[in-house]
Amino acid sequence: xxxxxxxxxxVIKADVGGWVGHCATHPEMLARAQEHLxxxxxxxxxxxxxxxxxxxxxxxxMTHNRGEDNSEIHQFAWDTFLDLTELAKRLKLYGAGQDMLxxxxxGNVKGMGPGVAEMSFVERKSEPIVIFxxxxxxxxxxxxxxFKIFGDPFNTAGLVIDxxxxxxxxxxxLDVFEEKEWFxxxxxxxxxxxxxxxASGRYVIENIYRKxxxxxxxxxxxxxxxxxxxxxxxxxxxxxxxxxxxxxxxVGEVLEPFAFPHLVEGWMRGSHHGxxxxxxxxxxxxxxxxxxxxxxxxxxxxxxxxxxxPVDLFSDVAFDEARKEANRMATYMRRHGPFEPxxxxxxxxxxxxxPQVMAFIFEKSAIPRRSDLEDExxxxxxxxxxxxxxDPGIKDLGAIQKTVAREGAHYVEEIAxxxxxxxxxxxxxxxxxxxxxxxxxxxGIHIYPLTLxxxxxxxxxxxxxMVGMMSTKYPDATAYNLPTIxxxxxxxxxxxxxxxxxxxxxxxxxxDVDIMVLGIGYLTxxxxxxxxxxxxxxxxxxxxxxxxxxxxxxxxxPINAEGEPMLDTEDKDLAALTRRVIxxxxxxxxxxxxxxxxxxxxxxxxxEKIEAIRAALKGRYFNVLITDAYVAExxxxxxx
Numbered sequence: 001x002x003x004x005x006x007x008x009x010x011v012i013k014a015d016v017g018g019w020v021g022h023c024a025t026h027p028e029m030l031a032r033a034q035e036h037l038x039x040x041x042x043x044x045x046x047x048x049x050x051x052x053x054x055x056x057x058x059x060x061x062m063t064h065n066r067g068e069d070n071s072e073i074h075q076f077a078w079d080t081f082l083d084l085t086e087l088a089k090r091l092k093l094y095g096a097g098q099d100m101l102x103x104x105x106x107g108n109v110k111g112m113g114p115g116v117a118e119m120s121f122v123e124r125k126s127e128p129i130v131i132f133x134x135x136x137x138x139x140x141x142x143x144x145x146x147f148k149i150f151g152d153p154f155n156t157a158g159l160v161i162d163x164x165x166x167x168x169x170x171x172x173x174l175d176v177f178e179e180k181e182w183f184x185x186x187x188x189x190x191x192x193x194x195x196x197x198x199a200s201g202r203y204v205i206e207n208i209y210r211k212x213x214x215x216x217x218x219x220x221x222x223x224x225x226x227x228x229x230x231x232x233x234x235x236x237x238x239x240x241x242x243x244x245x246x247x248x249x250x251v252g253e254v255l256e257p258f259a260f261p262h263l264v265e266g267w268m269r270g271s272h273h274g275x276x277x278x279x280x281x282x283x284x285x286x287x288x289x290x291x292x293x294x295x296x297x298x299x300x301x302x303x304x305x306x307x308x309x310p311v312d313l314f315s316d317v318a319f320d321e322a323r324k325e326a327n328r329m330a331t332y333m334r335r336h337g338p339f340e341p342x343x344x345x346x347x348x349x350x351x352x353x354x355p356q357v358m359a360f361i362f363e364k365s366a367i368p369r370r371s372d373l374e375d376e377x378x379x380x381x382x383x384x385x386x387x388x389x390x391d392p393g394i395k396d397l398g399a400i401q402k403t404v405a406r407e408g409a410h411y412v413e414e415i416a417x418x419x420x421x422x423x424x425x426x427x428x429x430x431x432x433x434x435x436x437x438x439x440x441x442x443x444g445i446h447i448y449p450l451t452l453x454x455x456x457x458x459x460x461x462x463x464x465x466m467v468g469m470m471s472t473k474y475p476d477a478t479a480y481n482l483p484t485i486x487x488x489x490x491x492x493x494x495x496x497x498x499x500x501x502x503x504x505x506x507x508x509x510x511x512d513v514d515i516m517v518l519g520i521g522y523l524t525x526x527x528x529x530x531x532x533x534x535x536x537x538x539x540x541x542x543x544x545x546x547x548x549x550x551x552x553x554x555x556x557x558p559i560n561a562e563g564e565p566m567l568d569t570e571d572k573d574l575a576a577l578t579r580r581v582i583x584x585x586x587x588x589x590x591x592x593x594x595x596x597x598x599x600x601x602x603x604x605x606x607x608e609k610i611e612a613i614r615a616a617l618k619g620r621y622f623n624v625l626i627t628d629a630y631v632a633e634x635x636x637x638x639x640x
Contacts, residue, residue, distance in 0.1 A: 004122045005065060005122075006065070006067070006120040006121060006122055007047075007063060007064075007120065007122070007123050007302070007305050008063065008065065008066060008067055008068060008070075008073075008118060008119070008120045009061075009062070009118065009119055009121075009129065009241060009302075010060075010061075010062045010063075010064065010068075010070075010073055010116070010117075011059055011060070011062075011116070011117045011118070011131055011221075011239045011241055012059070012060045012062070012073075012074070012077040012114050012115070012116050013058065013059040013060070013114060013115045013133065013221070013237065013239050014057070014058060014084075014114040014115070015056050015057045015058075015095065015098055015237060016029075016081050016084045016085045016088055016097050016098070017029060017056070017084070017085065017087075017088025017089075017091070017093035017094065017096040017097070017098075018055075018056030018093055018094040018095050019093055020094070021094050021290065022055065022056050022094065022095065022136070022286070022290050023055060023285050023286055023287045023290070024053075024055065024056060024285045025053040025055070025056055025058055026088075026091055026093060028091065029053075029058060029084055029087060029088065029091075029093075030051055030053055030058065032083065032084055032087055033051035033060065033080060033084060034050070036076075036080040036083065037049035037050065037051055037060065037062070037080075040062075040076060045064070045072075045076065046062050046063065046064050047063040047064055047065070047304075047305035047306065048062075048063045048305055048306045049061060049062040049063070049307070050307055050310070052131075052133065052281070052296075052298055053133075053284070054133040054134065054135045054237070054284040054294060054295070054296050055135030055136065055237070055284055055285060055286050055294060056094075056095070056135065057135050057237045058081075059131075059133050059239060060077055060080065061131060061298075061300075061307065062077075063302070063305040063306070063307060064305075065305075067120055068118040068119070068120055069118070074116075077114065078114070081097075081114060082097075085097035115139075115221035115237065115239055116221055117219045117238075117239045117240060118219060119216045119218075119219045119241060119243075120216070121215065121216055121243070123302055123304070123305070124246060125246075126245065126246060126301070127243070127301065127302040127303075128243075128244040128245050128251060128299065128301055128302075129241060129242065129243055129244065129299075129300050129301075129302060130241070130242045130244060130251060130254050130255070130297050130299050130300075130313065131239065131240070131241050131242075131297070131298045131300065131310075132239065132240040132242070132295055132296070132297050132298075133237075133239050133240075133284075133295070133296050133298070134237060134238055134239070134240075134276065134293060134294065134295040135237050135284065135286055135293065135294050135295075136237065136267055136270075136274075136286045136290060136291045136292070136293040136294065137237065137238070137264040137265060137266035137267075137276060137293040137295075138200075138201070138238065138264070138265045138266055138270070139176070139204040139220060139221060139222045139238040140200025140201055140202075140203075140264070140265060141238060141264040141265070141266070141276055141293070141295075142204070142205060142220045142238060142240050143197040143198075143203075143204060143205055144200070144257065144262050145257035145258060145262075146171075146205045146218060146220070146240075147171075147193070147194070147205075148257040149218075149242065149249050149253060149254050149256075150168075150169040150171070150186065150208050150217065150218070150249065151168070151169065151171075151186035151187070155256055155257055156249045156253040156256075157253070158249055158250065158253060162247075164210075164212070164246075165210070165247060165248070168186045168187050168188075168211050169185070169186055169208050169209060169210055169211060169217060170183055170184070170185045170186075170209045170210075170211050170214075171183070171184050171186065171193055171197075171205055171207075171208055172205070172206050172208070172209075173193070173196050173197060173203050173204065173205055173206070174203065174205075174206050174222050175196075175202060175203055176202060176203075176204055176222060179368070180368075181206075182196065184196075200264070200265070201265055201344075204220070205220060206219065206220055206221075206222040207219050207220075210247065210248070211438070213440075213441075214438070215247075216243070217242070217243055217248050218240065218241065218242040218243065219240070219241055220238060220239070220240040220241075221238045221239045221240070222238075242254050251299065251313075255278075255297060255313055255314075258276070258278040258295060258314070258319070258322065259321075259322045260322065260325075261275035261276055261277050261278070261322050261323075261325055261326035261329060262275065262276055263275060263276075263329070263333075264276045265344060266291070267289060267290065267291040267292060267293055268289050268290045268291060269290075271343060271344050272289075272291075272333070272342055272343055272344065273333060273341055273342055273343075273344065274291050274292040274293050274329075274330060274333055274342075275292050275293070275325070275326040275329040275330055275333075276292075276293045276294075276295050276326070277292050277293065277294050277295070277322070277323055277326035277327075277330075278294075278295050278296075278297070278314040278319050278322055278323070279294050279295070279296060279314055279323065280296070280312050280314055280315035281296055281298075281312045282315075284296045288330065289330075289334060291330070292326060292327075292329075292330040295314070296312070297312075297313035297314050298310035298311070298312070298313070299311035299312075299313045367390040367391055367392055367393070367403045367406070367407065368390070368391050369388065369389060369391070370389040370390070370629045371389075373389040373629060373632040373633065373636065374387040374388065374389045374632075376632075377389065377625075377632055377635060377636065380635070380636070381617050381625075383593075383594075383620050383623065384617075384622075384623055384625055385623045385624060386624045386625075387624075387625050387626075388407055388411060388624075388625070388626045388627075389627060389628065389629055389632045390403055390404060390407045390605075390626070390627075390628055390629065391628070391629040392404070392605075392628050392629070392630075395607060395630055397606040397607070397608055400605045400606045400628045400630070401428060401429045401432055401605060401606060402432050403605075403628065404429060404603055404604065404605035404626055404627060404628050405430070405431075405432030405433040405435075405436060405603060406432070406433075406436045407603075407626050408429075408433045408436075408517070408601070408603035408626045409433045409434075409435075409436035409437045409438075410436075411601065411624070412433070412437065412515070412517060412601070413437065413438065413441050413442065415515065415599055416442050416445060416515060418442075418444045418445075419443075419444040419445065419446070420442075420445050420514045420515060421445070421446045421448065421509070421512070421513040421514045421515070422445055422446070422447050422448070422470075422513060422514070422515045422516075422517065423447075423448045423449070423450040423510055423513035423515070423516045423517065423584070424447065424448070424449060424450060424463055424466040424467055424470065424517050425449075425450045425451055425463050425466075425516075425517065425518045425519055425555045426451065426461050426462045426463045426465065426466055426519070426529065427461055427519035427521065427529065428461060428519075429519045429603055429604060429605070430461075430466050430517065430518075430519050430603065431460070431461055431465075431466065433517070433603055434466055434469045434470045434473075435469075437470065437473050438473075439473045439474070440473070442473075442474055443474070443476055444477070445474060445477050445478075446477070446478045446479075446480070446513075447467045447470050447471055447477055447478070447479045447480065448467065448480050448506075448509065448510050448513055449462075449464045449466070449467050449480070449481065449482055449510070449583070450463055450510060450513075450516060450518070450555055450583050450584045451463045451555050451556050451581070451582065451584070452464070452482050452483070452484050452485075452507075452582040452583050453484065453533060453556045453580060453581050453582050453583065454484040454485065454486045454487075454582075455484075455529070455532050455533055455536065456532075456536055457532045457535075457536065458532070463583070464481050464482070464484065467479050467480065467481055480506045480509075482503065482506060482507055483503075484582075487580070487582070488576075488579060488580060489579040489580065490579070490581070490582050493582045494507070510583065510584060511584060511588065511592075514597075514598065514599065515599040515601065516584070516589070516592065516598075516599065516600045516601065516622075517601050517603065518589070518600065518601065518602045518603070518622060519602070519603060520552060520553070520554060520602055520604035520609060520612050520613050520616050521552055521554070521556075521612065522551075522552050522553075522608055522609045522611070522612040523542040523545055523546055523550065523551070523552070523612075524542050524608060529553050529556050530550075530553040530556045530557070530558050530577070530581070531545060533556065533580065534573075534577055537576075537577060538573055538576075540573060545558070548571050548573070548574055549561070549566065550566060551611045551612055551615045552609070552611065552612025552613070552615050552616060553612070554586050554589060554616050554619070554621045555583060555584055555585070555586070555589060556581045556583065557578065557581055557585055557586035558574060558577075559586065559612075559615050559616060559619055560615065561614075561615055562615070562618055563614075563615045563616060563617065563618030563619030563620070563621075564619065565578075565585070565586035565587060565619070566578065567585075567586075567587075586619065586621055589621040590619065590620050590621050593620060593621060593622050593623045594620070594623075598623075599623070599624060600621070600622040600623050600624065601623075601624040601625075601626065602616065602621070602622040602624065602625050602626070603626045603627075604616075604625075604626075604627055604631075605626075605627045605628035605630075605631055606628070606630075606631065607630050607634070609631065610634045610635065613625075613627060613631055613635070614635055614638070617635070
């Protein structure tokens, strides 16, 4: 039986015309939006859909099986908003089409004005979802309630007493000014998370995932219209979708943070702070000073993609006190008139946090990919099936190794299937890679060491050590540690292993693993590979190896500048040393990298490794490369 088909929930909103200023949506506008949605459902384009509004914003709530960022879904929303814009112009509504910032659709409405929140998931036996819609505020308005829902045990008791949530949640945070992002986990990264999201005008939470299985829990729109347009064009009026119950916070826990009307950016002209008032659908008309900011909560029960609802959740009289408090806060803030803190600070766009604190958080940032360099390298090395080039931002080798390793960990988690056989070489980059793997993410895997060369230095970075480390991440994994016997050749090792048929079988299985993960060794630095073997057995230095033509190594096999393994060489030292290398050899790696269905993944970065990586690429020892932008640029310059 194949995997269950995922349902996609898309919430796309836009302000395309206000009825009497910015306070409401004309009934004809809402009816026209619902008409578009009804026709799309009738023709099978959508499974189900509803149109709702908060203030002067119209939200299209849609379910379908087309996935996130689908161009046809986004085209449909864009066309619907364009039609509503024309109706708004005929009705002479205020700000007709104000969120439509592009002249023509370009494949995705993100960056074109409308706000988007989308998530894909397999529908559970019971799938309650709350969709929050806010008016007269910005995407950062969700930061505080999302933290309380998914990170604060004083709000969400399930974080303490529900085993399915006890491990916590992972937050994806965006820097909306510099296009950076971070993945931070609660509870362990709580303080780092608060450093960022407390500055809600700059850092916004967009996605939240359950840590134990990476299941999506919530998604928020993060588009800031001022940044999209390059000038101030108004408020952003965000949307937020949150899954509830059965491994996620209960509906009551999801709504509870809004009982506190916290201060948010927005209100009049988007340039003031005001309380976020939770209101019923009927009261979602921000009128006083074009406010105060409003939020509604539409509760739906999904059933085979059908939207059963909505329930007007904030119509509960229990939120009356929150509304009274919001009114008192609004009066207090209004009395400041044009003075801060009612009016936003002039330097809000220049917010920066302490560099020392950012250095701690840097490791957790999601480093942007360089698709331009990926394309160029693909042309130069067409044998590669996949390339990932990450931009670490700084040239420090340690930082590069960590960021490349994190991308490598994500890649392994993407490609590894239940029961997959995974082989590991050794080294510092792989050490970081294993560290970054999410516990329990992979299931039933088998883990093997790819090299068994007896090296005495840095024992914590050997292939066997990597296998042991990785096995601790997955309780149901089967890990194989094989002995590193001091012998003079691979043939001698295999004869010794023949005395134990079971161990010999495991040893031979190494060559048939599904996924091989390799580092690429270079000559300088304290490494546990071939250079360490040369030092240990013959006292050869990095300079000695360089004089013999060695530029790098792959799984303990030395290679020259042309990428060829230095096996059948006239150099007696190298010949003796390479005979001692036990495990998958360079030529065998090349053979497996050419096989269909086999992953041979090299994870290596840093300017110090450029020549070694270039040589390994020429040798075709792997079919996937994960490296950094500095290496990629150097490879393109010299090779191209």
